[in-house]
Amino acid sequence: MTATAEYGTATAEYATAKIAVWWDMKDCPIPGGYDAGQVRQSLEGAFKERGYSGSVSITAYGEQTQTPGHILQGLLSTGISVAHTRAESVHYMMYRDMVEWRGQNPPPATMMIISNKVRGVFDWDLLRLQQRTPYNLFLAYSVVPKVAILLSTSEEWCWKSLLKLSGPHVAVQGAKLYCNSCNFDTQSLKKFKKHIWSYEHVREEIINPTYDKVVCVTEKWGKNYKATPEFATAKIQVWWDMTSCPLPEGYDARRVRPSLEAAFKELGYSGPVSITAYGDHNHTPLQALSSTGVHALHCVPDLPDMASVVEKWHYDNPPRAATIMMVISDHVDWISHYLVELLQENNYKLFLAYSFRPSKTSFLLTSAEWLWESLLAGSEQRRLVLHKCSSESGEPTATFNCSLCHFGTKSIDQFRKHLSTDKEHAKEEMRLPAVRKLNIKENRRSRVADFDRKGKRMK
Ligand SMILES: [Zn+2]
Ligand SMILES: [Zn+2]
Known part of the structure; x- marks a missing residue:
């Protein structure tokens, strides 16, 4: 890994670089009884432990009419922005925002994705983006993917194990509440709630629904490029x-x-x-x-x-x-x-x-x-x-x-x-069928080891 000196530890390049977090609240909800106001501190704590001290911006995505008011309040007051989208559009919106953020924030910078859908939904396109312009990457999920994710990461976390801290809230200003269906935003929880329960909002979601599928921005990329x-x-x-x-x-x-x-x-x-x-x-x-x-x-x-x-x-x-x-x-x-x-x-x-x-x-x-x-x-x-x-x-x-x-x-x-x-060479050539079988076995063994290695990273 070039992004990290030791597994998960920040190199000088990333130690003070900014960190952006996209959080899928449906896949990775706040565990029952856990205080929403502790999420930011827990994430920042995990980053600090590994030597990252850059500013952390967090956006939580979900169908927010389903989220209790005290959770929204806890997130907002600790500087976590909240984005409301139709349940079907969560991944589309998350990915659209990631791509836009990458366009506005050149490396070095750190991205963190909290979702179970990295494998299968985001990974094809994100892999291709990362090959052209690499960002330091962290992942968290509540279900360990069955197939190893090919994205090179600094660390992959189990969502619940990240949420360790508890204590008094640290107020952070500046978070916003967004409605992605209507392009509406506010800093007032009262206005936000009023909006997502309004007739106009419901009508907008029905007559002009947002996309359901992630848009792969690299799909249209050309095949042959002039040398840089x-x-x-x-x-x-x-x-x-x-x-x-x-x-x-x-x-x-x-x-x-x-x-x-x-x-x-x-x-x-x-x-x-x-x-x-x-x-x-x-x-x-x-x-x-x-x-x-x-x-x-x-x-x-x-x-x-x-x-x-x-x-x-x-x-x-x-x-x-x-x-x-x-x-x-x-x-x-x-x-x-x-x-x-x-x-x-x-x-x-x-x-x-x-x-x-x-x-x-x-x-x-x-x-x-x-x-x-x-x-x-x-x-x-x-x-x-x-x-x-x-x-x-x-x-x-x-x-x-x-x-x-x-x-x-x-x-x-x-x-x-x-x-x-x-003569020795001739012997080797004779052993070919056996060698081939062994190679296939070897290949399988290395895939198994690869999978196990990924599994062990889950803390
Ligand atoms: Zn709306
Ligand atoms: Zn030979």
Whole structure:
């Protein structure tokens, strides 16, 4: 986690930054007997314990005709704003306000969402927003999600366990009471109550109901973006799955690098490009690939252990350096959980290429996407020019690795010898079916561990 030094503890960047809280009162109500006037102090107490001392603004959402007057009074007098919405519109309103707040409050800042609907309602769009502009994030819920939330958070709390403090109220001025149905607001509880029980208010909710569904603002985002200055010269690391995105019949492998570089340049990216081609290198044009500096990684067919390849790369990559990752594969979903974590927590961008366009938009936020074959075909006209450029700059030296034996060399002959005659390697290749089964098991085990780890964070 880059947002936090220790789990849940504020870094200097966030220690005094502002904190905004969106609270779904229906999912996470005030427990019976608990004093509404203590909610702010309890939340602030939890933040202070972790080193956060920035100003905290809290808005409580719900169908407020259902909320007893003493609760509204307790919230209002301690500086918690109250928003009335139709019960069906709570999530729409919360999310609309979050997006608006993000637009007005650039990072560093902390967001906290108190709701059981983060997973399934907010997470797809919020994940994509966080990959472009990350905020420090806290979550609280009254029901532990069955599936781990992919949002990178500083901490996730159990709602009731947060409400610990009790004592005299600390009055905080400035909170407002909103009616989202009528765009009405006031600081007077009396006026608010009168409003939400008025004929005009009821009529407005019926003739002009607010949306029921969360509006995903990233849905319409484009696929290919011109490079920003920070990323225009950033390193580009390409992982190319030669099994799902093979070379087209008769295609000259030496044209892969220039084709990629040309496509990048078209969008304004001109940083150094490193390409690793993984697949069964018994059957690839090794000579042609390596002559243009494409690294070879020999893998178990259908199951390259991409997560560990990416993990090792990330470990070696300088922290906080602007970097672009590119995956050429139809199976990016195999590592999408890991990629989305990297994209939220590092200064990375993602490019994708695939042989089939996925039927639905992934939660992975990309800066550019291509169809593999059109990406390769695109350079046809520019081939001569590019060839000249490449030879002038000099190609990097290719390396050859076997992921089965952890064998590496810079000599193509040694690599070929390893693949074709090495006895230990042959044994490894024989073990393939077993390895594959083990990998599937391993994958399952790591998901189980991941889930348990998330569960333990609940305090
Ligand atoms: Zn109203
Ligand atoms: Zn080997």
